[in-house]
Every structure is written in C-alpha cells, then in structure tokens.
Amino acid sequence: MSDIQISGLTKRFGSAAVLQELDLTVRDGEFLTLLGASGCGKSTLLKLIAGLDTPDTGTIRMGDRDLLALSPSARDCAMVFQSYALYPHMTVRENISMPLVMRGLGFWGRLPGARLVSPGVRRRLADIHASAQEVARRLAIDGLLDRKPAHLSGGQRQRVALARAMVRHPSVFLFDEPLSNLDANLRHALRAEIRQLHDQLGVTFIYVTHDQHEAMSMSDRVAVMREGRILQVAPPEDLYMRPRSLEVARFVGAPRINVVPGEILANGEIHCLAQRIAATPGNSGPCHVAFRPQAVTLARAPGLTVRGVVGHVEYAGTELMATLTLPSQGEACIVCLPAGTAARAGAEFEVTVPWEALHVFDAGGQRLSIDRCDVLARVA
Numbered sequence: 001m002s003d004i005q006i007s008g009l010t011k012r013f014g015s016a017a018v019l020q021e022l023d024l025t026v027r028d029g030e031f032l033t034l035l036g037a038s039g040c041g042k043s044t045l046l047k048l049i050a051g052l053d054t055p056d057t058g059t060i061r062m063g064d065r066d067l068l069a070l071s072p073s074a075r076d077c078a079m080v081f082q083s084y085a086l087y088p089h090m091t092v093r094e095n096i097s098m099p100l101v102m103r104g105l106g107f108w109g110r111l112p113g114a115r116l117v118s119p120g121v122r123r124r125l126a127d128i129h130a131s132a133q134e135v136a137r138r139l140a141i142d143g144l145l146d147r148k149p150a151h152l153s154g155g156q157r158q159r160v161a162l163a164r165a166m167v168r169h170p171s172v173f174l175f176d177e178p179l180s181n182l183d184a185n186l187r188h189a190l191r192a193e194i195r196q197l198h199d200q201l202g203v204t205f206i207y208v209t210h211d212q213h214e215a216m217s218m219s220d221r222v223a224v225m226r227e228g229r230i231l232q233v234a235p236p237e238d239l240y241m242r243p244r245s246l247e248v249a250r251f252v253g254a255p256r257i258n259v260v261p262g263e264i265l266a267n268g269e270i271h272c273l274a275q276r277i278a279a280t281p282g283n284s285g286p287c288h289v290a291f292r293p294q295a296v297t298l299a300r301a302p303g304l305t306v307r308g309v310v311g312h313v314e315y316a317g318t319e320l321m322a323t324l325t326l327p328s329q330g331e332a333c334i335v336c337l338p339a340g341t342a343a344r345a346g347a348e349f350e351v352t353v354p355w356e357a358l359h360v361f362d363a364g365g366q367r368l369s370i371d372r373c374d375v376l377a378r379v380a
C-alpha cells in the first residue's frame, strides 16, 4: 500500500481548534502511536482518518488517493474502539462476520429468510463464517463463537473486536485506546499480542493512547501530541534519549525527568549546580538542565554532581526511588538507586549524572546541542 500523508489538518468544535494545522506522515506498514494527555485531539485525528468526521481544512492522502473524498467504507481502514462496540444481540460469530456480510450480501441477502430460499446466499454465508472462524482461531476465541458479548470477559470482547477488524483484511488498522478498560495484567498480555499481530499482518497500525508505557513498548514511532499539535514524531528510544523539547522530555519517562536551572555564559559555557557542565554555541542566558531519575550513578564518574538531603524513599523491588532536595535550589529531584542503597531520610546524599545523560534546553524549552566537558570542573 502507501504512506498516509496528513497536511495542514485543522478541526474546530465551535470556537475551539482541536487540531491545528497538523502535519503527519504515517509510513506504510508501520506501527505509529498518537500519545498525549486527555483532550489533546488524538481520537479526533483518528476519526478524521477513518471518515467518521470531517476536517475544516487540510488533506489526508494515501498514495494517490484523496481519503477525504472517499466514504468511510471505501477508505480500507478498520477501527477498534475502547468500548468494543459489539452488537449485543449477535453471537461472536455474527459479530465477527458482520463486515463481510455488509460487503458481500446485498439488502435482500441480509434478510433473515434469505438463506432459507437462496442456495447462493447460503454458500456465501458459509464462506463468511469460515473466514470468521479462521480469524477467531488466530486470536484464540474460536471456542466462543456461539456466545453473546454479555457472556464474555473484557479481554475476550476486545479480541472479538479485533477479529471483526481483521476479517476484512484492511490496509490500515485504527485503534482508539483499545486496552483502557482492561486490568493491568491483561493489558500487558494484549499489548504484546497486538504488536505480534502487526508484525504478522504487515499493515499500517495507528494506535491512540495516553499511556506512555503502552506507546513506548509497542510502537515503531510515537507522535507526541499536545493541544492539537504534534510536538515530536520519533522512535521510542529517540523520544526518551533525545527529546526535542522540555515538554516532550517531561511527558516521556517515569518518574518525570528532573530539571534544574542552568546558565549559559557569554563564552558559551553552561554552568549548573556550581559546575561547568558543557559548552554550546548558542546565546547566553538562563537554560534548563535535565536528567532522568534512572540516569544517576553512585560510582565516581565524570559528570554533574547532584547533592541533596534525602526526603521520601520509595521501595520498588530491585530499586529505590529517593527524593533529594537540593539545598541551593530548594528543588526536589527523584533519583533511582539500587535496592539496598543506604539512603536515609534526612541524611545528605550525593549522586553523579554522567555527561552523556544530561539534556540541556534553552529558556524557551528547545533542546540545545552541547559539547560535553571531559573534565569535571567546579566553578569557584
């Protein structure tokens, strides 16, 4: 198939612009996730691609096809919703078969009596049910084909919704928070299954979630959204290691990235926590220096020394999460330490952030490229 190219997409509800001049290319066959806080416009974007709503301006193209000119059914997209959207009065078999019935049988063929009088309708229905059975087998729900949705668990219902999307072999799957209603264990298991399904089918998946673990663990690329705009589109590792802005850095990673103030001097040196940490060719002035809680080390290593007073210590299995209050700033940082580290509340404690784990952003929050200092230097 082809890439999906979205250009200048704007959608308003009344006076509120929910999507603002949004541009995005979804590559053919990739697993792309739209990640953002509730209300940032993720579902709206998905609905515009599916044809369930229309934009005010902008284009959505797939190869040489203008998707906006096509009806939802002609777009070759299948959508899977958080709420499953199954027909309660139909069996699992009938639910899964529904897209093929709608496509393969005319109005008369869909009437309940048609199969009694028409051998052609009977044959087509038998083929459709065989296809439904095959998809159900792949998703391990073939033992449930005669049940109604009310007699299924949440995970089973979501599998039926997936099967219904798969049965017509669409070229694009659109997922709107499909796992939100499930418990943590099931969510974890289904994440892996959905990713495997993507790899087997080899078609484009566009997945909406506000859960960064879900986004980071499943996707080829993640588009981070905020207030109707895309802040960055990148593979999960790039988003985590090289966030383009402080906003993205704060959104991705848990616990949240630590940020302490820094200063860029006229000679380009960056100072932070009374240490010379790096140099940048940019303008002088205040900046933000950031590091992830997991990036700190207790070993002596070249890097930024962070010293503070231990506050709350949280035990998290193989590690501890400790809050450090930095006396100079009065700011609290969270650092991740190996379990068993002697970090007692009220005591002074010191960690090092290796140079390569430091992120520097200008006063406006945009990432600065920096030259690492190779010698730990204290500023008098």
Ligand SMILES: Nc1ncnc2c1ncn2[C@@H]1O[C@H](COP(=O)(O)OP(=O)(O)OP(=O)(O)O)[C@@H](O)[C@H]1O
Binding pocket: 013, 018, 036, 037, 038, 039, 040, 041, 042, 043, 044, 045, 210
């Ligand atoms: N039909 C509508 N009429 C009016 N406002 C709407 C409509 N649909 C969505 N909105 C508003 O548009 C904004 C974006 O909604 P959208 O559902 O796209 O967000 P989202 O990022 O998917 O959020 P969530 O994760 O909570 O589902 C919200 O403020 C929402 O209230």
